Amino acid sequence: MTPDQTPPTDATHAGMCEPCAAVQQNWRRAPGHAELVQGANRKELRGEKTVTVTRYRCDHCGTVWDYENNKANQHAGWSVVPRRA
């Protein structure tokens, strides 16, 4: 008896596979998923502190992710890297 629920047309999730769409973004220590392949690390400055950001790429749908390991920020974590044209 539930009406049809149209999923929100969220540009962030466009073209993503289901496991990618399920990754909780911007939340510290949220898990990724099994098909994310780890890439390079880099250091980025957040205020006065340096954090480590790790690049991942989904083997399934090609979505590129950054994972920021920042103990000082509960809302640092997974974020989608916008595709460049």
Ligand SMILES: [Zn+2]
């Ligand atoms: Zn994916």
